[in-house]
Amino acid sequence: MQEFTLEQIGMQVTALQNFFDQVTLIDPLAQAEVDPATLRATGHADAVPVLNADGRGWQPILGEDTGFVFYQNIQVEQRPFVLAATYFLTADLPANDREANALLRLLGQYREEMRRDYVTGVYNRAFLDSTYRKKVAAAACAGKPVSVVAARVNEYWNLLREEGTHAADCCLNTAAGILQLAAGPDQQNAVVRLEDGIFLVVSVGTPAAKLQAALHEALGESRRTFGITLSRRGEFTVSLSSADWGEAGSWDLMVAL
Template sequence: MNLFSFKNLSLRTRLLVTMGVVFIPLVVVAIGSGIFLQHAAEQFNRLTEQPVYKLQTTSRLQNQIRSAHALVNNYASTQRYVLREQFKSEAQATENAFVEILAKPFLGPQEYTLLANARREWQDSVVLANRIFTSTAPKAALYQMDQSVNQIMFTLDQIYDAYYSEISAQRSQINEAESRFLLIIAAAIGFGLVSAVAGAMWLARSVLVPLREFEKGMTHFTNDNLTYRLDLNHNDEIGRLARDFNTMAESLMEHKTQLEELSSRDGLTGLYNRREFEDRLREETQRARRYGKSLSVIILDIDHFKNVNDRYGHQAGDETLIAVADLIRLSARPMDAVCRYGGEELAVILPETDASGAAILAERIRASVAESLTITPQGVEIQVTVSIGFAAFPQDGDTGPGLVKAADEALYAAKQEGRNLVRSH
């Protein structure tokens, strides 16, 4: 019975089969255990010497890569040139470690291929690091290097698995050697012991490995990572549980996405709400400060909106507000965040936009609103205008609240000067 077909049996059948092959040798195992114990220990030490060396070398390699990666991240934050020299030293040490382990003759084909792939990824990472050291550390380069280092770590983890598989294979060799030694004493005892070991390994690998996958999945769920999926294609009870687990994860992911979307949107206009505005403004301000990017904020108010509500009713006022929101959304870029700031006040966050760009967009919004009509379901035509104020980072404010305050002051000036105007801080 091969491992694949054994894993397709039910857990109950597997347990019964394994118990059958385990209990038979237990009666006679004690007879030969003392004879071959020392011999088996010597074989194990000899066979595991090379895997232990490879494990230690790979662990050292991972630590050097982490250290070098940390130097690049520190440089991106502090711009200290001494970190470049330290990185060169760490990078050379890492390359030397790759060369050392790849030169060993006892590497298997799979191990050699994985190490060679990891080395090429590391060399690509060194190129990205040099690009970061010779520039202002763009976010794209930092992100690419992070992804590359993560791929290297993943590859080295695969090598660990290959090493452990090698150790398991060597243990099997030891078991076979022990069985051959026992056959000298009694062929029946040796056969029974091999059967017991094989059955225990089959059961452990077919049950414990999937259970570890479930444990990893629950850990990801605990950390609010609902994108993780179990990769268990068994036809037994565990396989069915894994499919149910993945189905549940998909459903939870959809519900979470829907809830996040609902919590960030204004119910009337569909624009981002005040909380989302503040969160995005804080993020964009931090990004602009870190990378030296431009950032502007527009705040606008519908002129005499109270008169619209008083004259035509609140339903007509809602229709007017929705129409103005749609006009702003059409005028803005996909990367801009259009928000309902409060009441009839709307706001737009403009990443990578300076004061002149904000002025152009603000005037386009003002003109499109002034030239448009809102027709209510009752056929009433309503025309409104907007007053707009804008502010740019960092000259008008170097924080999110500072930008909002400056744009609000500009909006107040536009209203004081007659409305239907655009004013800067």
């Protein structure tokens, strides 16, 4: 593991900034970005991925931008840190050959895959936190109605315990399909699997009461059945609760309601 003094790490960061768009020093234990000149925390940092035996690793950027973050374990003044260097693939970056275009397509597919719940195909919590909440906050500041409806599949835990993962997943898939049809296109509303048997339907432009009524009607008119085995079928129920941004005044409080 490379060791640096305060003066050396400052010079290293300055040198890397000539080649990368962002260079940050991370305290992995505190999950905080630190000032290379003082080693004092300056803000929150995302969790560092698992690094290899040499203390190195990388991951693609999954937000609206496309690029990579490269990580390396180092020591500064005998304290462990991670050096993170970010390189963005800008839209005007020449990419005329097949390999470059294939890489950009692959990264786009990977980013979309990582935004989706692996069981139901709806959006996951990572998408909600990294991308959609920014859209929601901007819409609320512009005066548009922002609402959220939580949909709890009541039978999920009993199914998981008594019938197994396959039956519970089939139940979730059916519920997700009904919610997606009722919510409409992704451009208007987002259906997110929050955790286990809980979904969120987030809307920009529709009041919470109206959105909840539409979901309640769709669930009531749909066949809420799923396959447990080839010869057995089950039925599920869904509990709904809703909140408007105006009631809470913030994203976290709105979701908590």
